[in-house]
Amino acid sequence: MDSRSYKGTRDLLPEDMRRFRLIEDVFRSCCRGWGYQEVRTPSLEYLHLFTATGTLIPSMLGRVYSFLDWDGWSGERVVLRPDGTIPLARLFISNLPERKLARLYYVTNVFVFETTGTENREKWQCGAEFLGSGELVADVEIILLATEVLHNLGFSNSKVSLSHAGVVKALLRELNLEPEEETKALTQILEGNWQVFTETKALKPPLGEFLPQLLRIVGKSKDFLENFRAVCPTTSVNLRANLDNFIGVTELLDTLGYKYKINLKSLPGFEYYTGVCFEILIDDRKVGGGGRYDDLIPLLGGGNIPACGFALYVDPLADLLLVKLGDKVERGVLIKGKTETIEGVTACFYLAQVLRQAGYIAELDFVGQKTTDWRWLITVSERELPLFIVFDRDTNQTKRATSAAEVLNLIGGFT
């Protein structure tokens, strides 16, 4: 029997889970601190949720895990959730129609095929969504929340790169393409191909001259965007409105002393974004991203609800934590006993229960396992009950106790 895990998936071992849980715990704690509530969506969703224009681009849809369910004779395909935001928007529309404002967060896995099988096809995300607010402060809130999670995880070197989907789409509109061509060009951009802007001569000066430079230059404050707005034709109403929005968010961030970079090309590859977007990098690895998606909920049949959110990518963060977490292992008590008498076994179980209730990790050993991870080793005598021999690995001292309470006292009482 072949016992390998399926290609593109991975087993999470105890060490991996320590890091995963730490990230989740810090994320949950931060979200709760900002007033967000946890939700969970199903792993399976209808495919049509993700296929409309303004959700996922065709190249991403070509890599989702979709299939006909056991009752799928109607041809309706289902999909293993390829993204966290769209299902959450669906959850909001289906279950919370009376809420005009909702701060929700989730910890979830997403499934996207990649061809080599060497990268993860199942990825974990910690995501938070602020639904119902179109204010600039909402954009700022999610950026600050995402950064706070990383800060509390001990990452002081995270870098935030800002873009604006509305500005990019407005620039595309300036090219005066046919609707089909415009959709195709946007798809290419979301796939990382910006040639439509750098190779076309379709944009008139001064925008046409300035745009290739804009895509190369990285700004560091709202002033950069103000300069850009100054060269925009006054007739480009949509572009100027989106630039104003972008400037508004960066101005707030500047006021708060928040450091970021502006790079239009750091647009995440999701079609549903409409406003300010951001990517977060640590040591050049992408560990998160998010942005504003005001059209998604209306598109899915919900009301006119603006929204923004982000997701942190747990897998790269866990790898980066590997260095930070070190060898710190939670240590506890190992209770060694024998199964020769009922009384001996009962004494072991009773002692373990008392220690656990006092806050210790108490593991039972009836088979003679190795004991290196444990501070206290307590051997339960079979012949002279109650008799507990307590060995402290840190001090290398052995003491005796005749009751569970006495053992607890010897190892330091309640934690």
Add this chain to the structure above:
Amino acid sequence: MFSQIRCHYIRIALPKGRLFSGTVSLLDEAELGLEDYKDQPRLYRLQSSQLPYLSAKVFHEKDIPIQVAVGNYDLGICGLDWVEELLVKYPASNLVKVMNLNYGKGNLYAATSQHGGISSLSSLLAEKDDWQIVSEYPNLAEAFALNLRLRRFRIFPVWGSVEAYPPENADLIIIWKKDEKELKADGLYPLKEVLSTSAVLVANRRKWETKNMSDILTQISSAIREIPEPPSPSRVKKTPNISLPEEKNSVYLALPDGHQQRLTEEFLSKAGLQVTGYSGETISRRPIFDLDWVRAKVIRPQDMPLQVANGNFDLAITGRDWLLDHLYQFPSSPVVEHVSFSFGEVKIVAAVSQELSVNNISELRRLISSGRLSPLRVVSEYVNIAEKYLRDNHLSLYRIIPTWGASEAFLPEDADLLVENTQTGETLARHNLKIIEVLFLSTACLIGNKAIPRSAVKRDRINSLIDLFRKATGRSRQ
């Protein structure tokens, strides 16, 4: 000419069907010594009379890209349409398009019925928000729908007879035709040309990188000519594919084409039903019944259960094998068997090569457990029946290779187990195969949807037709 000493054996997969005559001409010209190819379909394995290191096997065209991609064959000849059907879904497939062979030319069209009132893709886009797309090319159909950014769509993969579906049972079809003229002759209207195709030579990427096949490639390359296209095979004259006016109490009946067509026609006659356009010199995709409330269409029996499940037909004459294959895939499907007929009887069997030292499934399981046949390669047109059979018998490590015909040719080189239908077992014996288990007996049957129609008139008509068929079989109500 071929003086170079060879250390590699080269295997090429050759097509049955549409590309057959063009491929015969090409191979003649290339002088590869594969003259026996002309004798297909009886012969599936060919050995070159000139090149001892070259052999060939004949497959259904659709199977060839997969067989080459998995490395069972170094080279293959098939239509570009089937290559793209594989690559659009599995772009990382080990398949190299080597050269265009300049015959078998045609196009994949996105089309609809001439009688559906739709004249352009944009008008169709504006009209609907839930699309039914029927095609033999489900992967290309899905890519087409995604690129069109259709909000909601359902793809119905079918075995054939695609032109019969629109406008009632499909909003759009993706279909191969030689040209627009041929498309329009079937009552269809082209909305978009999806792909221009012809026969191509494909190679396995790994073999291409490591194996010297230059002699054969040179011979094929120099043999490429502009081969005149053979006229489309039409045994009988077709009548225009025009639908009758819909009437809410009409009963929609699907009749089979292919092997079951003659037997079904005889049965209908025995039942006292007069049907025009289902036999003889003039056939139609929509035969006319003397009962004016019956609306009939001729489609593949393989596709009928899914169509009945979706309410496109009230009744259909198919085989129990295809009904069970459907029910094993969709256990909660509303399709039920109303009448079992005595014609179209076949056994569904599991078979292995005579060279394999097993005589039953238990011995096969032991062989797999020993690691000598792991993973088990299972080939079948009945994917869901095969899968259930393997599950029920606790065969743990297996791979199912779906096929579209000529399945017996896969064993023993390209598969270990075959789940197939057989009437007498002669074909299996001729391919040196032995039956290790009969899974079940299948006959033609009348199927329907267990959902009861709201209209009492329609309900009575369906029941009267079921009774008529039942009486013709000599059976009383079950």
